[in-house]
Amino acid sequence: MKKHFIKLLASAVILSTTILAGCGASDSAGGNSGEKVTLKVYNWGDYIGEDVIEKFQKKYNIDVVYDTFSDNEVMHTKLSAGGSDYDVAIPSDYMIKRMIDEGMVNKLDFNNIPNYKYIDEKFKNLAFDPNNEYSVPYMWGTVGIIYNKTMVSDPVDSWNILWNEKYKKQVFMLDSQRDSIGITLKKLGYSLNTKNQDELEKAKQELIRQKELGIVQSYVGDEVKDKMIMGEAAFAVVWSGDAVFMKRENPDLEYVIPKEGSNLWVDSMVVLSTTKHQKEAEMFINFMCETDIAFANADYIGYSTPHTEAKKMMSPDLLGDIAAYPSDEQIANCEVFEDLAGSIKDYDRIWTEVSVN
Amino acid sequence: MNKKWVAYPYLVWMIIFIVIPSFLILFYAFTVRDEQGIRFTLDNFYKFCEPIYLSVLLKSLGLALFSTFVCLILGYPVAMILASKHFSKSATLSILFIIPMWMNFLLRTYSWLTLLEKNGIINSILSFFHLPKIDILYTDTAVVLGMVYNFLPFMILPIYTVLMKIDSKLVEAAQDLGGNSFTVFRRITLPLSIPGVMSGITMVFMPAVTTFVISKLLGGGQYTLIGNFIERQFIQLSDWNFGSAISMVMMILILISIGIMSKFDEDKGGGAALW
């Protein structure tokens, strides 16, 4: 056993050094191929159409290094340390506002992004980028309630249903400070961007009350999708894009945007200030706004596109689905997250206090 | 072998990659950045002294301790059986215990969700046989289960490598002298295995205190342990100062407890020498 182990180890070392050498060789070969630009894109995982990168590389003869991140804050922590050199990134709304304030993104030259005209007006000039100088919307959605028709006997149109004592242990809340505190604020009639201490205190009390009544089964993250599909609970607070997927897997599920309003989220493309290829980065963003590319992206990811022409190519079922493409009146009371700056500590304080109760 | 210098490459490595980053953490723990720039302060530590944070710390320590204990209880017999003369292929068998850990952690934990959920696999099987369903998700039990699952091989391997060396003749001699299995175990096997047990406990307890993904997925998002807490400070709140301070407090606490534990070790004379 020991002898074989040593032999295996030796071969592993030889193998690895060969591969390393090979990698090194190909790296330098790639680098020496002259003036070819390499664009570095930083995006969520599984958040782009299947052949989009290849198509871009072929069309513009630009190499793309494509990396993924798991959430906004983690991405921000990494980028702010300074060791990364990405050109394009696709963060979420409130994070973009923060990055603008911290000087982490460059202004865009929209002359290089003519396809911007296809983006729906209602997604332009939103609170996080008021004059729309830094970002181009990529995907959007809402936050709402998904519920299992067979497990619910009451009408579902308000956040209050999640505080209904009839549904003990039947509610999944989102394990995300801003989303959970946000919807509670909406339920109470306040803005989900408020910094008002009284309003926040009331929201805290509501969340604690919800826990004390035993209504919450758990605070969950991305695993909520499969949980609702498998009927683990009657209600969950989810993002709309996930709702589309869930409804397809389990036809007993329905999605609704409560009448008090909710959160409208937008993921947008930005050019980072560490870029050395501003023009190419803008070309990439423009490419993502081509109609068939935007359609490919939305079709693969399953979320909603802000691209007017791509939207027209969607199936009628999807267009009529409130989870995918809600009407303007359905999202009338929805707000986009703004950066809370210093008040984030208040939110965290609330979150901690709710968690120990 | 009295060659101490062989450790020098490691010492250099240690200084560059452990000591220097630790100084960074120290720096963050003792400073605060505000309008006046960076200043030295103990505020971060004072902040931690609130009962809410201390209770989280206590809970994490308690849970980690319990999980380590369970790992020890379950893992020691495995190591003993593997090291006993009944098994010839024990080396291969021991690798079998660690292979599951090569599958991605997130996937493994998701699989536990699939197994333990109310409509999950275990309950489906139970209800098929008209047995009562189990509902342990989002409880302490589920978190301990997750921790034991992830750390058990790290308890088994060090104990196994030590037990396999224990001269079976020692055991036979003790039995010849009239000792029953229990006495032999208590007086011979157990003391000789202490170095391995100490390593195992170290490799399980320490990461168990600071782990957070397990508690997040199996305990529910609000099951806050000190690991979740520190992660939140660094990532969500960008409060590296407070996060570093908490880390430091924990570091010191754990090092002290390991120090106390090793006192036991020294008293027993440790190692192979019985005389």
Add this chain to the structure above:
Amino acid sequence: MVKKIIMKSYLGLILLFLYLPIVVLIVFSFNKSKSRGNWSGFTLKWYKELFENSQIMDSLYTTLLLAILSSIIAVIIGTFAAIGIHNMKKFRKTMVMNLTYLPVLNPDIVTGVSLMIMFVFIGSIIGLKLGFITMLLAHITFNIPYVILSVLPRLRQMNKHMYEAALDLGATSVYAFRKVIIPEIMPGIISGFLMAFTLSIDDFVISYFTSGSGVSNLSITIYSMARTGVKPTINALSTIMFVSVLLLLILINIRSAREEKRRKQYDA
């Protein structure tokens, strides 16, 4: 006889506990839908998709390379470190051991962020960018303590006079080291290697913060997919990895069993 059955059953139970989630994982790699719990039919499409997905395959190579290299280097540095530490006097030994514990007890986030800052800072001076090398250095750093912790107990078990006895009998110190010390601590070395390999393969946080653009390991790729749902392609990958390792293990065992038989025939 009964004792042997009890022993085997206990091992079997523990193995069942450890492999239950793995079996679930494997089964759902054949699931038609993307869901991890909702079975909707048998399919091989995820396996097909796996081989066409260059991002996952790249991550796989990086992960394996990283794991093998970092484990081997950690074993080398760690084993010598353990020997040196074993011979240190009490005070120095305690200091070094306490520092060694730091990567083990620190939350990944603290190790990851502090290493990242250090790399960026040093990098700006000596021109080292975040990338594969920094990731490798980080992996070696958190692997070494586990190697040390595995080898030290075996060193303590070893009879301290064996080495001297070998020298007395005429061996050079290198020869004595190779033929006396190494075999004694070999199980510790192997176990240390296995643990280091395990930690490296599965690491996410430290890898994420110490990697550079274009370098992703499997964990980073998988965790990034969590938001929209980890596709069964990853299950397919895990299944293939698992089966390969099992096959390798079986092969090694068949070979060593055959060698043992041959040896027994010689003796007979």
